[in-house]
Amino acid sequence: MAQVITDAQGVKRYLINLSVNGDTHTLMVKGNSLLVNVLREDLELTGTKKGCELGDCGSCTVLMDGKPVNSCMVLAVEAEGRAITTIEGVAPNDKLDKLQESFIDHAAIQCGYCTPGMILSGKALLTRNPHPTEEEVREAISGNLCRCTGYVNIVKAILAASEQE
Ligand code: FES
Ligand code: FES
Structure with a gap:
């Protein structure tokens, strides 16, 4: 369960553990941070692409517990506790x-x-x-x-x- 922290400006942030390609990353994210952005910007795993950001194109596909999902449609906080695989973890x-x-x-x-x-x-x-x-x-x-x-x-x-x- 994500730990909630309120910063000096009163904005809520969530401390999450994200399992990506077998590694666990502890990250501070906003409640509305998208998994695709956390992968690309926080973890610099830019193999996951962004196209439509509407769940239509599939360019942001990652595996979540082995199943393909559009990572632009998944909140980072929802991915806590799940096994995420990006293209960088395939080889x-x-x-x-x-x-x-x-x-x-x-x-x-x-x-x-x-x-x-x-x-x-x-x-x-x-x-x-x-x-x-x-x-x-x-x-x-x-x-x-x-x-x-x-x-x-x-x-x-x-x-x-x-x-x-
Ligand atoms: S960027 Fe198109 S489905 Fe996610
Ligand atoms: S979109 Fe260019 S190879 Fe598929």
Whole structure:
């Protein structure tokens, strides 16, 4: 439970412990601080992108207890006690995850803005369903918008990674 502290100006702040990529961070946040901003600005994990900030584009996708969420729709205080995974946590030890390799191999990246969110949605899918159909892949990434690729190579990349499971 977050500890509430009122500063000299009378503004309430919350002392939270945030578990991100296996590390626990103790942070002071406002009640309305969004998880996406705390990740990007306080923790400097800028792999999580910001697009619409309305919950529509999926560029801010992170995993919360293994499930994809739009981090622009989650308050930082709500994330306390949950396991958050960002794109920086996908490839420990500087070795790319096989899904990241597959995106490269299938030219599934153009500008790259959607890519972190796509990879995290794809990883969540492959964890719960190691051998998805194309339809299941398309459903899993339906909340992640890409303005560049037309999705074909992204779907191919996720299916190819699933064949290595
Ligand atoms: S920035 Fe969060 S859904 Fe678009
Ligand atoms: S590669 Fe540009 S938005 Fe997807």
